[in-house]
Amino acid sequence: MTEQPIHELTEAYRRTATTPTAVTESYLARIAELDGRIGGYLTITREQALRAAAESDARYRAGKPLGPLDGAPLVYKDVLCTRGVQTTCASRILEGFVPPYDATVVARLTAAGAVMLGKGNMDEFAMGSSTEYSAFRPTRNPWDLARVPGGSSGGPAAAVAAGLAVGGLGTDTGGSIRQPAAFCGIVGLKPTYGRVSRYGLVAFGSSLDQIGPFARDVTDAALLLGAIAGLDPCDSTSLEAPVPDYVATLSRGVKGLRLGIPDEYFIEGMDPEVERAVRAAVDVLRGLGATLEKVSLPTTRHALATYYVIAPAEASSNLARYDGVKYGLRAAGAKDLIEMSSRTRAAGFGAEVKRRIMLGTYVLSAGYYEAYYGRAQKVRTLVRRDFDTAFGRVELIVAPTTPNVAFKHGEKEDPLSMYLNDVFAVPANIAGLPAISVPCGFSAQGLPIGLQFIGKALDEPGVLRAAYAYEQATPWHARRPSLPS
Amino acid sequence: MMEIVIGLEVHAQLLTRSKMFCGCATTFGAPPNSQTCPVCQGMPGSLPVLNRRAVEFGIKTALAFDCRVNTACRFARKHYYYPDMPKNFQISQYEEPLAEDGSLDIEVEGASRTIRIQRLHLEEDVGKLLHEGTLETAQASLVDFNRSGVPLMETVSRPDLRSPEEAAAYLRAFRAVLVYLGVCDGNMEEGSLRCDANVSLRPRGSTELGTKVEIKNLNSFKNVKLALEFEVRRQAEALETGERVAQETRLWDAERGYTRSMRSKEFAHDYRYFPEPDLIPLAIDRAWVDEIRAGLPELPRARRRRFVTEYGLPPYDADVLTQARALAEYHEQATAALRRAAPSLTLGQAAKSTSNWIMSELLRVLPADDEAAVREAKITPSRLAGLLKLVEDGTISGRIAKDVFQKMFASGEDAQTIVAREGLTQVSDESALAAVVDQVIARNPRALEDFRKGKTAAAKAFFGDVMKATQGKANPAIVQRLLEEKLSKI
Numbered sequence: 001m002t003e004q005p006i007h008e009l010t011e012a013y014r015r016t017a018t019t020p021t022a023v024t025e026s027y028l029a030r031i032a033e034l035d036g037r038i039g040g041y042l043t044i045t046r047e048q049a050l051r052a053a054a055e056s057d058a059r060y061r062a063g064k065p066l067g068p069l070d071g072a073p074l075v076y077k078d079v080l081c082t083r084g085v086q087t088t089c090a091s092r093i094l095e096g097f098v099p100p101y102d103a104t105v106v107a108r109l110t111a112a113g114a115v116m117l118g119k120g121n122m123d124e125f126a127m128g129s130s131t132e133y134s135a136f137r138p139t140r141n142p143w144d145l146a147r148v149p150g151g152s153s154g155g156p157a158a159a160v161a162a163g164l165a166v167g168g169l170g171t172d173t174g175g176s177i178r179q180p181a182a183f184c185g186i187v188g189l190k191p192t193y194g195r196v197s198r199y200g201l202v203a204f205g206s207s208l209d210q211i212g213p214f215a216r217d218v219t220d221a222a223l224l225l226g227a228i229a230g231l232d233p234c235d236s237t238s239l240e241a242p243v244p245d246y247v248a249t250l251s252r253g254v255k256g257l258r259l260g261i262p263d264e265y266f267i268e269g270m271d272p273e274v275e276r277a278v279r280a281a282v283d284v285l286r287g288l289g290a291t292l293e294k295v296s297l298p299t300t301r302h303a304l305a306t307y308y309v310i311a312p313a314e315a316s317s318n319l320a321r322y323d324g325v326k327y328g329l330r331a332a333g334a335k336d337l338i339e340m341s342s343r344t345r346a347a348g349f350g351a352e353v354k355r356r357i358m359l360g361t362y363v364l365s366a367g368y369y370e371a372y373y374g375r376a377q378k379v380r381t382l383v384r385r386d387f388d389t390a391f392g393r394v395e396l397i398v399a400p401t402t403p404n405v406a407f408k409h410g411e412k413e414d415p416l417s418m419y420l421n422d423v424f425a426v427p428a429n430i431a432g433l434p435a436i437s438v439p440c441g442f443s444a445q446g447l448p449i450g451l452q453f454i455g456k457a458l459d460e461p462g463v464l465r466a467a468y469a470y471e472q473a474t475p476w477h478a479r480r481p482s483l484p485s
Numbered sequence: 486m487m488e489i490v491i492g493l494e495v496h497a498q499l500l501t502r503s504k505m506f507c508g509c510a511t512t513f514g515a516p517p518n519s520q521t522c523p524v525c526q527g528m529p530g531s532l533p534v535l536n537r538r539a540v541e542f543g544i545k546t547a548l549a550f551d552c553r554v555n556t557a558c559r560f561a562r563k564h565y566y567y568p569d570m571p572k573n574f575q576i577s578q579y580e581e582p583l584a585e586d587g588s589l590d591i592e593v594e595g596a597s598r599t600i601r602i603q604r605l606h607l608e609e610d611v612g613k614l615l616h617e618g619t620l621e622t623a624q625a626s627l628v629d630f631n632r633s634g635v636p637l638m639e640t641v642s643r644p645d646l647r648s649p650e651e652a653a654a655y656l657r658a659f660r661a662v663l664v665y666l667g668v669c670d671g672n673m674e675e676g677s678l679r680c681d682a683n684v685s686l687r688p689r690g691s692t693e694l695g696t697k698v699e700i701k702n703l704n705s706f707k708n709v710k711l712a713l714e715f716e717v718r719r720q721a722e723a724l725e726t727g728e729r730v731a732q733e734t735r736l737w738d739a740e741r742g743y744t745r746s747m748r749s750k751e752f753a754h755d756y757r758y759f760p761e762p763d764l765i766p767l768a769i770d771r772a773w774v775d776e777i778r779a780g781l782p783e784l785p786r787a788r789r790r791r792f793v794t795e796y797g798l799p800p801y802d803a804d805v806l807t808q809a810r811a812l813a814e815y816h817e818q819a820t821a822a823l824r825r826a827a828p829s830l831t832l833g834q835a836a837k838s839t840s841n842w843i844m845s846e847l848l849r850v851l852p853a854d855d856e857a858a859v860r861e862a863k864i865t866p867s868r869l870a871g872l873l874k875l876v877e878d879g880t881i882s883g884r885i886a887k888d889v890f891q892k893m894f895a896s897g898e899d900a901q902t903i904v905a906r907e908g909l910t911q912v913s914d915e916s917a918l919a920a921v922v923d924q925v926i927a928r929n930p931r932a933l934e935d936f937r938k939g940k941t942a943a944a945k946a947f948f949g950d951v952m953k954a955t956q957g958k959a960n961p962a963i964v965q966r967l968l969e970e971k972l973s974k975i
Binding site: 080081087089094097099100101103198199200201202203206207233234235236237313314316317320321323325326327337338341361364365366369373 | 532564
């Protein structure tokens with residue numbers, strides 16, 4: 001039961017082959033059995049899940065399910081506010097924070113009948129690429145427990161890969177959905193900036209953050225996106241464009257589709273196994289009738305540096321509110337308000353978060369603003385322009401999601417080598433474009449490799465369609481990690 | 486000789502029903518934290534949504550000050566730590582404000598001057614910190630976020646003001662415009678209007694600016710003047726003794742009557758402004774601006790001019806009456822009502838009569854700038870007209886009318902009712918009055934003797950006695966005439 005994707009599961013509900021409660025119970029049992037080793041969850045909302053599942057049962061019994069997600073047990077990254085359920089961002093500073101409201105995406109999935117199993121582990125405040133920076137516990141990669149699941153949305157990615165949820169939501173500021181999806185052998189989609197409301201997403205890099213789905217296959221990703229996308233009056237940056245039926249156009253194939261391969265995404269030092277798998281995937285796409293041509297995205301090499309100015313700058317501002325005054329941690333023993341805030345922040349934030357707050361504070365400070373933040377915004381324009389030029393010739397860009405497969409816990413000790421993991425993921429965030437990662441093979445050691453499609457703004461139908469065509473032609477998405485029970 | 490250079494920054498709370506970036510109510514004085522939501526509490530995950538009405542009010546004000554309304558403007562985050570500010574940054578405007586380059590005319594001692602306005606921008610207000618005990622001894626502090634997110638409009642003048650009197654006049658004129666526009670209630674006590682001043686001195690004739698000191702907490706017209714007078718003196722003394730004036734922020738202590746240093750520029754905040762990523766740049770449609778312009782009400786200056794030309798009021802009267810919107814409207818309504826009641830009066834007579842009564846009686850009991858009190862006064866404009874009509878047609882004397890005014894002010898009854906109930910109608914019956922005059926003269930032979938000896942003042946004593954004997958109800962003109970007749974025969 002915990003093997004099936006959402007679209008098969010809800011089909012089974014309809015046929016009364018099983019019920020949301022039975023499936024939810026199976027997932028909860030599996031979580032109880034395995035999550036001690038995986039560490040995908042920070043909070044398990046058992047009672048709430050069973051209640052939601054029972055309501056879903058009743059709807060199916062009445063022949064009136066809410067849609068193709070009714071009764072789907074999901075995991076939400078703990079950066080999404082959930083009313084009445086602790087939301088920590090895997091940070092000590094937010095321990096005990098129980099939001100009085102649901103994030104728009106959570107509300108929309110609840111309205112679609114989805115069942116929340118719990119809140120997924122992550123790097124603290126979504127800053128990291130390995131989920132080792134969770135203040136509570138690390139998440140392990142279900143394919144090899146000695147390795148990281150990627151990050152920052154490592155918890156939900158590992159949970160979906162390990163069969164501890166049928167799907168879920170992550171957030172992607174600089175690869176935080178796609179990189180863990182690649183490391184865990186599942187599908188992860190970062191939508192166009194503004195396609196999905198950020199209301200209730202605890203902000204990290206506001207101009208980069210997007211919420212997106214994790215799924216077993218591309219169809220599920222399309223279903224989940226369809227439910228969360230669309231204008232939200234609570235988010236001024238959400239886009240008005242109508243939400244298409246993402247599932248309807250999946251099977252159009254790639255015949256005649258022009259795909260661009262950017263030279264800049266095949267760099268020296270990348271894992272040869274990754275390069276081989278991606279080039280083989282390109283051949284598969286060619287075999288399916290796509291035309292492939294080289295494109296150049298020369299500013300790509302500056303994208304990562306740009307990211308590490310913009311994201312920390314926005315983070316230093318967004319995280320200023322955690323001062324011990326209103327919610328979460330408050331350090332004891334302070335003599336005055338300023339000392340209370342300083343002590344709370346010193347005790348409540350982890351090293352990586354502090355590093356980025358300092359970086360961000362620096363680049364925004366008087367005298368440095370133009371040299372860093374101002375310049376980064378200019379480079380951002382150039383990165384966008386690169387993509388615009390490329391999309392004048394091709395419909396989609398195809399590239400590796402990451403330069404390497406999942407690494408071992410503790411392997412990346414210096415921040416820079418950790419940051420380099422996201423070198424292929426970050427440009428889509430900088431330019432605000434939709435991008436998906438789908439499994440495209442395994443290393444000799446049996447570790448998943450991800451293939452990335454990047455599309456024009458709002459061309460989620462395009463990236464989903466190409467990913468679907470590739471998925472249907474290959475066996476990778478059907479492979480599951482063998483977890484000793 | 487030193488020249489005083491002053492610029493004012495005025496923060497005005499806008500009279501929108503909801504807050505700047507969320508739907509919470511803006512009512513003053515509600516129970517702490519009852520008007521809050523995740524957005525104005527700065528909760529994780531919350532996002533701001535711009536209040537269009539606040540922008541409209543900003544544009545309205547900008548147009549009233551002849552500012553250029555920018556076609557595109559942007560919000561920015563201004564960072565500093567303070568527990569009353571839930572996000573520890575304030576959404577404000579920095580490099581791209583709503584409007585720039587306007588002016589406001591002020592009048593001091595009959596001379597008119599134009600004060601340039603540099604910029605006008607929108608921002609959100611912060612919450613309020615309540616300390617248990619004094620700030621120094623407090624063991625705990627509480628935060629009320631009701632005010633957090635209330636729309637504020639900051640307007641910065643150029644350093645064109647040359648005296649504390651001019652600064653106070655600027656603030657008065659500024660406030661009047663805002664109240665006329667209906668964008669701010671102008672209540673300085675409740676903090677709806679707050680003022681900071683930048684002040685420096687320089688040798689007369691110099692074009693360079695001296696070291697400026699910012700003074701905060703100027704919460705009334707009086708305090709603006711007093712604080713600036715103090716600060717000018719303080720700086721002048723420093724400069725005379727060869728001291729350096731430090732660039733700093735000083736707080737006006739109204740109780741003790743001095744300014745004290747808050748923080749020096751060396752410890753100045755680095756606000757780390759950057760464009761607010763959660764709000765898209767605001768494009769301002771020309772058609773919208775034109776629509777707002779077309780709907781602008783008559784502003785204080787124009788109304789003042791009209792009071793002089795249309796009603797023929799002396800400039801002083803026009804000044805006093807138009808300083809506040811409610812007062813000006815009161816006068817116009819009372820004048821119109823009086824003309825209806827007493828058609829024989831010319832417009833100018835009616836206007837002057839109501840003006841006299843407003844200035845001498847109404848403003849004796851009500852502050853001119855208390856809009857609500859003027860609007861809600863129990864003696865309404867039409868009731869005042871009713872009273873003046875009774876004076877006009879001789880039903881009551883002016884002296885009696887003053888008493889009736891007080892009663893009307895307290896009870897809200899109309900003049901007729903009070904006059905009828907208390908029997909205050911003026912006595913104009915000549916034979917009755919002649920009898921009283923005879924009695925009064927007969928009762929006081931000594932005064933009569935004095936009069937005979939040429940002391941004309943004695944006639945005044947007789948007049949007073951007649952009025953006393955009739956409880957003030959005697960028609961003074963008739964009494965005067967009768968007295969003259971009787972005495973001339975003696």
